[in-house]
Amino acid sequence: MAYNHLEIEKKWQKYWEENNTFTTDVNDFSKPKYYVLDMFPYPSGQGLHVGHPEGYTASDIIARMKRMQGYNVLHPMGFDSFGLPAEQYAIKTGHHPEGFTNKNIETFTKQLKMLGFSFDWSKQISTCSPKYYKWTQWIFKRLYEKGLAKLIDMPVNWCEELGTVLANDEVIDGKSERGGYPVIRKNMKQWVLDIPVYAERLLSGLDSIDWPESTKEIQRNWIGKSIGAHINFKVDNSDETFVVFTTRCDTLFGATYCVLAPEHPLIKKIMTKECQDDVLKYIDEAAKKSELERTELNKEKTGVFTGAYAINPVNNKKIPIWISDYVLATYGTGAIMAVPAHDDRDYAFAKKFNIEIIPVLEGGDISKEAFTGDGTHINSDFLNGLNKQDAIKKMIEFLEKNNLGSEKVNYKMREWVFARQRYWGEPIPIVYVDKETYALNDDQLPLVLPVVDDYGRSQDGQSPLAKAKDWVNTTYNGKPAIRETSTMPGSAGSSWYYMRYIDPNNEKMLANPILLKHWLPVDLYIGGAEHAVGHLLYARFWNKFLYDLGISPVEEPFKKLYHQGMILGENGEKMSKSKGNVVNPDDVIKEYGADALRLYEMFMGPLKDEKPWSSAGLQASRKFIDRVYRLVCGKTNIIITIEDTDNLLKSYHKTVKKVTNDFETLSFNTAIAQMMIFVNDCYKEKYVFKGLMEGLVKLLSPICPHVCEEMWLYMGHYNTLAYESWPTYDEKYCVDDTITIGVQINGKLRATIEVNKDTPSNELEKIALENSDIIRHLQGKQIKKVIAIVNKIVNIVAI
RNA sequence: GCCUGUGUGUUGAAAUUGGUAGACAAACUUGACUCAAAAUCAAGCGGGUAAUUCCGUACCGGUUCGAGUCCGGUCACAGGCACCA
Numbered sequence: 001m002a003y004n005h006l007e008i009e010k011k012w013q014k015y016w017e018e019n020n021t022f023t024t025d026v027n028d029f030s031k032p033k034y035y036v037l038d039m040f041p042y043p044s045g046q047g048l049h050v051g052h053p054e055g056y057t058a059s060d061i062i063a064r065m066k067r068m069q070g071y072n073v074l075h076p077m078g079f080d081s082f083g084l085p086a087e088q089y090a091i092k093t094g095h096h097p098e099g100f101t102n103k104n105i106e107t108f109t110k111q112l113k114m115l116g117f118s119f120d121w122s123k124q125i126s127t128c129s130p131k132y133y134k135w136t137q138w139i140f141k142r143l144y145e146k147g148l149a150k151l152i153d154m155p156v157n158w159c160e161e162l163g164t165v166l167a168n169d170e171v172i173d174g175k176s177e178r179g180g181y182p183v184i185r186k187n188m189k190q191w192v193l194d195i196p197v198y199a200e201r202l203l204s205g206l207d208s209i210d211w212p213e214s215t216k217e218i219q220r221n222w223i224g225k226s227i228g229a230h231i232n233f234k235v236d237n238s239d240e241t242f243v244v245f246t247t248r249c250d251t252l253f254g255a256t257y258c259v260l261a262p263e264h265p266l267i268k269k270i271m272t273k274e275c276q277d278d279v280l281k282y283i284d285e286a287a288k289k290s291e292l293e294r295t296e297l298n299k300e301k302t303g304v305f306t307g308a309y310a311i312n313p314v315n316n317k318k319i320p321i322w323i324s325d326y327v328l329a330t331y332g333t334g335a336i337m338a339v340p341a342h343d344d345r346d347y348a349f350a351k352k353f354n355i356e357i358i359p360v361l362e363g364g365d366i367s368k369e370a371f372t373g374d375g376t377h378i379n380s381d382f383l384n385g386l387n388k389q390d391a392i393k394k395m396i397e398f399l400e401k402n403n404l405g406s407e408k409v410n411y412k413m414r415e416w417v418f419a420r421q422r423y424w425g426e427p428i429p430i431v432y433v434d435k436e437t438y439a440l441n442d443d444q445l446p447l448v449l450p451v452v453d454d455y456g457r458s459q460d461g462q463s464p465l466a467k468a469k470d471w472v473n474t475t476y477n478g479k480p481a482i483r484e485t486s487t488m489p490g491s492a493g494s495s496w497y498y499m500r501y502i503d504p505n506n507e508k509m510l511a512n513p514i515l516l517k518h519w520l521p522v523d524l525y526i527g528g529a530e531h532a533v534g535h536l537l538y539a540r541f542w543n544k545f546l547y548d549l550g551i552s553p554v555e556e557p558f559k560k561l562y563h564q565g566m567i568l569g570e571n572g573e574k575m576s577k578s579k580g581n582v583v584n585p586d587d588v589i590k591e592y593g594a595d596a597l598r599l600y601e602m603f604m605g606p607l608k609d610e611k612p613w614s615s616a617g618l619q620a621s622r623k624f625i626d627r628v629y630r631l632v633c634g635k636t637n638i639i640i641t642i643e644d645t646d647n648l649l650k651s652y653h654k655t656v657k658k659v660t661n662d663f664e665t666l667s668f669n670t671a672i673a674q675m676m677i678f679v680n681d682c683y684k685e686k687y688v689f690k691g692l693m694e695g696l697v698k699l700l701s702p703i704c705p706h707v708c709e710e711m712w713l714y715m716g717h718y719n720t721l722a723y724e725s726w727p728t729y730d731e732k733y734c735v736d737d738t739i740t741i742g743v744q745i746n747g748k749l750r751a752t753i754e755v756n757k758d759t760p761s762n763e764l765e766k767i768a769l770e771n772s773d774i775i776r777h778l779q780g781k782q783i784k785k786v787i788a789i790v791n792k793i794v795n796i797v798a799i
Numbered sequence: 800g801c802c803u804g805u806g807u808g809u810u811g812a813a814a815u816u817g818g819u820a821g822a823c824a825a826a827c828u829u830g831a832c833u834c835a836a837a838a839u840c841a842a843g844c845g846g847g848u849a850a851u852u853c854c855g856u857a858c859c860g861g862u863u864c865g866a867g868u869c870c871g872g873u874c875a876c877a878g879g880c881a882c883c884a
Contacts, residue, residue, distance in 0.1 A: 002838090214803055214878075221802070221880055228884080246884060259884090301882085326882045336884050344800095345882055412883055532879080603824075605811060610877080616825055617811065624824085630839090670813070673823035680823090683840085742819035747865045749819050750851095773851075787864050793818040795864050 003629045005593025009706040013113055021722055022118040024074050026502060026515055034071040035519050036063045037498055037558075039527025039535070040078045043104035044085055048111045049575065050583045050601070050613065055526045055564040057598045057703070058607050058666060060117045062524055064702035065663050067118075068726040074519060075118055076501040078125035079105050080494050082133075082487075084162075084178050087424040090455040097424045097455070101128055111585065115594045116705050118722065123501045127493030132500065133426045134446035135510045136493050139542065141429055141439045142549060148194045149418065151437060155263060155329055156417050158186040163457040164421040165190055167489060168414065169222075169534040185287075187263070191428060191486060192415035195541050199223050199411040201555075202540055210560040212608070218532040224412025229396055231337060231405035233258060235270050236309040236318055242266050245332030245410055248339065249399065250391035253380040254360035255337040256350065257320045258310045259303065262286035263329035270321065272307025279304055279323060286325045301326055301349040312337075313404040314381070324349065332410055344370045361388075416538065418489060423455045423464040425487030431474060433481045447483075463487065494535050495542040498522050498557060510551060517553040529563035536561070562666055565610040567601070572612045583613050595704035596622035602668035602703055624676060625707055628700065631682055632693050632711045651681040652692045653733035659699045660726070668703070675700060690715065695727040743768045744795040750777045753794075761788035768794040 016022060038059050041052060063075035086097035086104075105126060112119065125132050143149035157166040161181035165188065170177045195202075203223050206216045228247035235241065244258065260267055262283045271279045282304045303324030310321050326345055327336050340350035341359040347370035350357055357366055360380045364371025377383040382398070383391045399405035419428060429440040429447045440447055450471035455464050465485040466472060472483050496510075502519045503511035539557060546552040568574055569581025576582065588597045600621035605611045655678040662671035678696065682688050694715060701708035701721050712721045736757060741764070743751045751773040755764060765788045768774055774796070781798040788794045 217803055218879055224880085224883065226883075244884080248884075324882095326884095328883065331883045338884085343884070345884075348882095410883080412880095529878080603811090609805095609812095611811070614811065614825075620824060627839095669811090670823080673813075676823055740819080744819080744865070747863095752819065776851085785864065787818095789818065793865080795818080797864050 002626050003633075003707060003710065005595065005707070006590070008710045009114070009116065009589075009594050012706045012709045013116060015709075015720070016116075016118070016722075017113075019720070020122075021720055022075070022120050023122050024072065024120045026074065026519065028072050029518055031070055031072040033074065033519055034063075034066040034524075035074045035498075035522045036066070036524045037075075037501075037522045037526070038077065039525070039531065040080050040494070040497065041108060042080045042083050042085075043101060043108045045089070045100070045104055047104075047107050048585050050585050050588070050597075051564075051567050051575075053115050053585060053597060054567055054601045054607070055528070056112070056115070056117055057601055058562070058564060058668065059524065059526045060598075061602070061663060061668065061702040062666075063118050064705065064722065065660075065726060067722055068698065068702075068724060070725070074123075074501065075120060076123040076125075077112065077117070077119040077121070078123075078497060078501065079108065079127065080490070080497075081105065081126045081128040082425045082493060083490050084422070084424070087422055087455060090424065094454060096451075098128065101126075114589055115585070115598065118705070123504050125497060125500050125504050127426075127497065128424070130446040130448050131505075131507075133493060135500065136426050136488065136496070137429045137440075137445050137447060138442065138510065139496060139546070140426075140488070140492075141442070141445070143193060143545065144430070144439045146545075148197060148545065149191060150194065151189055151191055152415070153187060153189045154192070154415065155185045156188050156190050157183045158188065159183045165417050165419065167417045167491075167534075169537075170489075184289075190417055191419040191430075191484070193418045193541075195416045195538075196411050196413055198541050198544050199225065199413055200409075201544055202537065205540065205544070205556050209556050209558065211558075212529075212561065212563060215529065215532045215536070215561065215563070219537055222413060222533045222537065226410050226412075228408055228410060229392075229399060229405050230333070230408040231399060232313065232403075233310040233335075233337070234313070235266075235321070236311055238270060238308070240266060240270055242310075242335050243333045243405075244335045244337045245408060246337055248342065248388075248392075249395045249405070250377065250380075250383060250386075250388055251339040251342050251360050252312065252314050252337065252395060253383070254339040254341050254358045255312055255319060256340060256356040256358055257322055257338045259322045259324050259327045259336050259338055259349070260306075261327040261329035261334040262323055262325055264323070264334045266335075267306060267323055270306055270308040275305055275307035279306055282323060289325070301345070301352055303349065303353065305353075313402075314398070320355070322349075322353070330414060331412065340370065341366045342370055342372055344372065346370070416541075418492070419484075419486035420489050421457065421463040421485075422487055423449070423452065425489065426492055427465065428484045428486055428488060430484040431476045431481040432484070433476050433479050437484075438476055438481075491535055491538045495538045496546070498525075498539075499546075499552065513551070513553075516551070520552065521554045521557050521559045523559055525558040525561045526564060527561075528566075563608055565606070565608050567604075568610060568612040570613050570615065575613075581613075588618065592618060592622045593625075593706070595625055595707045599625060599672065599703050603672045605669055607666050607668060624672075624679070625704055627683075628679055628696070629707060629711065631679060631688070632697060633714045648681060648685055648688065648692060650733050650736070651678050652695060653729040654678075656695060656699065656727045656729035657731075657734050660729070663702070672703070697721070698724060698727050739791060741791070742793050743771060743774055744793065745774070745777050745781075745798055747795060750774055758790060761790055764788040764790070764794050768796065 036059050038056050063073050067073045081101050086101045089100050090097040140149055157171045159166055159176045159181050162176055166176060171183050174183055175181060176183055203225055206219060226247050228245055229249040230243050230245055231249060232241055232243055303322045306321045306323060308321045309318045312319055338346040340346040340357045342361060358379060359366050360377055361371060361375035362378055363373060363375035374388040377386050377391050383394060396407050427447045427449055429445060430437050450468035452464055452467045457464060463485040472485060474481050474483055499511050499516060502515050506512060543552050543557040547555055571581055573579055600618045603621055655674050658674040659671045697708045697711045709721050738754055739757050740752050740754050742749050743753055751771045753767050753771055755767060765786045778798055783796060783798045785797040
């Protein structure tokens, strides 16, 4: 007897919707709150793939369990709906991206509902709706007012193909993340957010949150803190000076040259006439290289001498100033002191150009390679005899005392380039009056996207918005003004959406502060590991900023984070159309049901692992549901209402315990295995107690909600299962009276003995030595020692 | 190159503080039911072997009465960073 999943699932989805079963009253503070959030999807034209339900099922299980445990649960869903595919569709067809986006949202919503997720759809948001992006713009305005959103001239990642600048996390291996087009460095005036201001707090905050260690490490890496010093160098025969950043100021006596990045503004002021041609040629060539070319060439160092010399501030030695693209304009000060004896890169450069190499540390052989380790200082005047740590300390004291430099912390993380020359994004609410920038007034928000004739780039490389002349030309405080035509990047709307779910329709403010105080932080956040730096870092940044404004009540928005692993195709490769290994969830739902899909994806393996799809595994999951259904509703096992055998009662309580604990740690695969053990046990009995079946149905209901509601109804309950109390267990049934323990001889298992629980070790030893298998194995041997651990093992050492 | 993970049957995978390796599934084999098939129910199932014997958690070594688990080294794979001074 199999159940009709098509009928049952539709029926319960309709029931939940009509009864608003999962609508959360956010004003109900009478119960403890639990906020469980999924990373919301980009509504692509392809619809859901089987990877989506994996994370969504996991969060849904937690949401459903928490409701049954008496929490007031907020479990919302929405759409990250600004983005490139919709824009490209618009360029191709000439249709507005909004229609395309809304159609996709509709498809996604329908598909998500077919999977039976207990989302509160009344809280749904979409980042491309003016109702929503009004507040994205409002936050931008606050950033602008605090000086954290600013227009600066800086080298940016420019992608010619996409016609836009990109943030660092949108560039992978010198190519654009979307499309894989080449990216070059270009000096441009751009809107940026000054995220480095928050670098230290973004770093230290990681210690207080329950996130995967790998993700924290990626963020730490990205922030890239290094502690060092700034040292001032004078240019010989000139009033010019420049500053270098170094983490090894202790090696300053070994500095035999300096290097400036090709973009360094000082170069043109200090180069000598003799060297001028070579220098300008080198700068020109460096500018033309793409990011990829620059990094690919990292084996062979290139550079030219400027003709100028710097004065080493500790010994007044004259050292040449070179330029080379191995020094990055965007890190530190764009200038370094080179200590070839103790830095691999400087060593390679010095060898190539025959520059002096002076060792200042003992150890290593500088005729072969640079020595980058620790050692005793030599050739270093007042540092001689000191180790690295002490020498750094003393050098910093010296520099600061003589005004030659200071201790300095540097971060790899740079400003977040916040403007895109695209149509389908939030307009930046800025106007220019005589080149001065002004943010729009709050009552002028939202600044709605204007209508344009076509969505392609403007001829001058500007955003398509520049084509809307009537929109661009405006007034500000009665003066003629022009609007900023860039839009915000994709990560803008997703940087704060978890706040808006709490109060999605508020027209007066971002969200009611009383509600924010109650509902934040997000207790559990589930989504892909690919957002480790982009979204997850930006969201933390915006939250910290809003925290400083007194809007966010918490320093960290996501208390616990979990990444689901990717689901691969049946052949173990990444699912893709070209490989023909894509599994469509709609087909699975039709053939096996949403419950089977949900169960299967949770049983495949640990949630965080990458794992291949298996249609046999899917069928097996459906088989298990059928097996439970037959047990509960079938005729072979009669449900009676007397207490059952001890056997089954123990199995039941152990199951409740394991399932509850495993759900809590998101170990769904082992929780399901335990339910299977219990069901197998039930099948061995002639009768099963109805109460135990009710408990089983409750335990399974977060994973397979439709069929469990159906079984619950079958058992004579006319209310939804969603708010029934979660089963409890009695510890006394979870322990066995007798246990089987192993008996080893010299660490090898030779027999097992059945003993009462907590049998003392002297007793265990006696029983073990009386065992016939053990006696046989001990023949001709002498017992040296017996280790007997209560409830664990007996090990006999014999020779 | 650096950082972080992961290596267990034919397959997906289990295994508290070190304590019977392979739970639960899949595949496979067999039996029951059936005219038959499917479904279902039940049994077996790491490898070698005549065996109740030996081998076995990537590899080498160590600590321990005892190691998948701890320590040192090696290899492979995945992810991240990468001329970051």
